[in-house]
Amino acid sequence: xxxxxxxxxxxxxxxxxxxxxxxxxxxxxxxxxxxxxxxxxxxxxxxxxxxxxxxxxxxxxxxxxxxxxxxxxxxxxxxxxxxxxxxxxxxxxxxxxxxxxxxxxxxxxxxxx
Amino acid sequence: xxxxxxxxxxxxxxxxxxxxxxxxxxxxxxxxxxxxxxxxxxxxxxxxxxxxxxxxxxxxxxxxxxxxxxxxxxxxxxxxxxxxxxxxxxxxxxxxxxxxxxxxxxxxxxxxxx
Numbered sequence: 482x483x484x485x486x487x488x489x490x491x492x493x494x495x496x497x498x499x500x501x502x503x504x505x506x507x508x509x510x511x512x513x514x515x516x517x518x519x520x521x522x523x524x525x526x527x528x529x530x531x532x533x534x535x536x537x538x539x540x541x542x543x544x545x546x547x548x549x550x551x552x553x554x555x556x557x558x559x560x561x562x563x564x565x566x567x568x569x570x571x572x573x574x575x576x577x578x579x580x581x582x583x584x585x586x587x588x589x590x591x592x593x594x
Numbered sequence: 595x596x597x598x599x600x601x602x603x604x605x606x607x608x609x610x611x612x613x614x615x616x617x618x619x620x621x622x623x624x625x626x627x628x629x630x631x632x633x634x635x636x637x638x639x640x641x642x643x644x645x646x647x648x649x650x651x652x653x654x655x656x657x658x659x660x661x662x663x664x665x666x667x668x669x670x671x672x673x674x675x676x677x678x679x680x681x682x683x684x685x686x687x688x689x690x691x692x693x694x695x696x697x698x699x700x701x702x703x704x705x706x707x708x
Contacts, residue, residue, distance in 0.1 A: 485637065515695070524598070524683070524698040525638075574637070576696075583696060585630075585637035 483509050483579045487586035494565055494593055502560045502589045504531075504575030510555035511577035516548075519572040519588070531558040531575075565593040596621045600684045600699035607674055608707050615669040615702050617658075617684035625686040627651075627660055627667040628696070632681045641669075641682070676706045 484507040494500050504514055512533045517525040529550055530538040537550035547569075549561040558577075562569050574588045600617040607613060619625065629641040629651070642651030647662035656671045667684060684699040 487637075524700040525696075527695055527697075530695070576638075582640055585639070587635070587637040 483507075483577075483582075483584040485575065485577050485584045485586040487573075487575060487589050489589060490587065491590045492592070494591070496566055496593055497564055499561055499563045500565055500591060502562075502573055502575075502591070504558045504560070504577070504586050506556045506577045506579075506584070509577075509579045511558075511579065512555060514552065514558040514575055514577045515583070516550065516558070516560050517574045517576070519574060525574060528560075533558075562591065565591070567593045569593050596625070596686065596688065596697055598684050598686055598697055598699035600682075600702055602700070603681075603703040604705055605702060606705045606707065609676055610673045611706075613669070613671040613674045613678075613704070615682055615684075615704070617667045617669065617699060619665050619667065619684075619686050621665075621686060621688060623688050625688050627658070628685040628687070629656070629658055629667070629669050630683040630685055630698075632683065632701075634680070638683065674704075674706050676708050679704055679706045 486505045488503045514531040516528045519525045528543045531550045531552040533552040539545045552558045570593045576583045576585045597620045626645040628643045630638040631641045632638045642653040644651040644660035650659045658669045681701045681703045683701045685696050687694040
């Protein structure tokens with residue numbers, strides 16, 4: 482199979498600070514990665530599509546200046562939550578496609594105090 | 595718009611019971627349908643898929659049939675095990691390619707009692 486990792490798995494930060502979440506494809510390359518947000522007892526909501534070498538594509542209603550995405554290499558995409566607020570607390574999940582299947586990271590639990 | 599609706603959980607069953615998790619969808623085109631499973635502490639994994647009407651996806655004893663007439667993709671298993679305890683997500687994509695967006699249902703938490 483294919484493995485996607487995320488780091489950190491959990492992070493607690495203070496309101497107003499920025500937090501970076503990494504998504505790595507460990508044994509394959511991915512020109513595209515996806516970032517999702519999951520609220521308790523709700524489905525995964527696609528936030529943006531991360532494209533290696535070009536700008537990310539954001540879904541409607543997602544603030545691109547707040548959720549900065551950088552696809553620095555074929556194995557790494559980062560999501561930075563800038564000036565975090567308590568309402569940004571959530572579970573963030575990334576995925577990367579390989580051979581027409583999506584492989585998901587284990588997720589990052591962000592808590593903003 | 596395109597959406598997926600699945601039965602709310604949690605669902606609690608005894609070991610060896612029959613399982614059904616209902617899933618219906620709304621889509622403007624001809625979607626591919628998926629069931630993903632998320633075990634505790636792990637990422638989502640593809641459980642099974644069906645890419646056209648009347649296809650049956652199956653894996654690990656689970657089955658789901660793509661029913662276009664009822665826009666459904668219900669997940670079934672004849673005899674569940676404790677190890678099947680997880681959260682199950684029904685999902686669709688409108689274009690079966692690597693860059694396709696996936697639309698998820700809200701997830702159903704399944705707990706199996708020994």
